[in-house]
Amino acid sequence: MRRVGVLISGRGSNLQALIDAAATPDYPAQLVVVIANRADAGGLERASKAGIPTVVVPHRAFPTREAFDAALDAELRRHSCDLVCLAGFMRLLTPGFVEGWHNRLINIHPSLLPAFKGTDGPGDALAAGVRIAGCTVHLVRAEMDSGPILVQAAVPVLPGDDRTRLAQRILAAEHQAYPLALRLLASGAVRVEGDQLVFANPDDQARTALLLQLPLPSQG
Numbered sequence: 001m002r003r004v005g006v007l008i009s010g011r012g013s014n015l016q017a018l019i020d021a022a023a024t025p026d027y028p029a030q031l032v033v034v035i036a037n038r039a040d041a042g043g044l045e046r047a048s049k050a051g052i053p054t055v056v057v058p059h060r061a062f063p064t065r066e067a068f069d070a071a072l073d074a075e076l077r078r079h080s081c082d083l084v085c086l087a088g089f090m091r092l093l094t095p096g097f098v099e100g101w102h103n104r105l106i107n108i109h110p111s112l113l114p115a116f117k118g119t120d121g122p123g124d125a126l127a128a129g130v131r132i133a134g135c136t137v138h139l140v141r142a143e144m145d146s147g148p149i150l151v152q153a154a155v156p157v158l159p160g161d162d163r164t165r166l167a168q169r170i171l172a173a174e175h176q177a178y179p180l181a182l183r184l185l186a187s188g189a190v191r192v193e194g195d196q197l198v199f200a201n202p203d204d205q206a207r208t209a210l211l212l213q214l215p216l217p218s219q220g
């Protein structure tokens with residue numbers, strides 16, 4: 001059983017998906033601490049309801065990013081975490097922190113990387129006029145929104161979509177993708193060689209491409 005710390009900044013719907021997954025039989029990961037950089041992060045309540053210890057590490061209380069990251073690192077190690085999941089954590093992490101959790105730090109991003117890095121994946125996808133959008137769960141490297149891809153989930157961009165509707169569809173896909181990615185990594189079904197992922201079983205690799213097709217609107 002791998003011990004997992006989750007870092008959040010906000011509502012924590014992905015955290016909830018991980019909480020729900022971890023409650024299912026045979027899930028290979030246990031959430032042992034949820035850390036937020038904001039005391040008002042909605043996800044803290046989700047963690048408390050699930051009986052998971054919470055910690056607030058307010059970034060403003062630290063003089064530098066390095067000092068903030070050192071405090072995060074100390075909390076994660078105090079809880080003996082094996083893996084760390086970023087779930088809507090809105091602070092850039094320093095290279096030192098990322099290196100310290102090499103291949104043990106996972107992020108979810110609301111686009112099909114490497115397209116649409118940055119803070120508005122759904123809006124950027126819409127503006128670019130792509131027909132397929134989605135999300136990516138990946139191992140974190142020092143460069144933002146990069147690193148070996150564990151799972152991707154694709155959703156269609158539908159007629160009449162605005163940013164909100166598309167973001168909701170992508171978010172629903174995230175809630176399937178993140179628990180799957182954590183399961184694969186925590187169970188040892190996938191290991192990392194350099195920047196390549198190696199799956200012990202090709203069936204597991206095939207499951208890492210989620211194509212979530214919603215029914216087309218009625219043709220009348």
Ligand code: GRF
Pocket residue numbers: 010011012013014015087088089108109110135171174
């Ligand atoms: C998600 O869209 C995730 O991809 C991004 O931040 C958002 C977090 O949402 N990194 P939530 O807090 O998990 O609901």
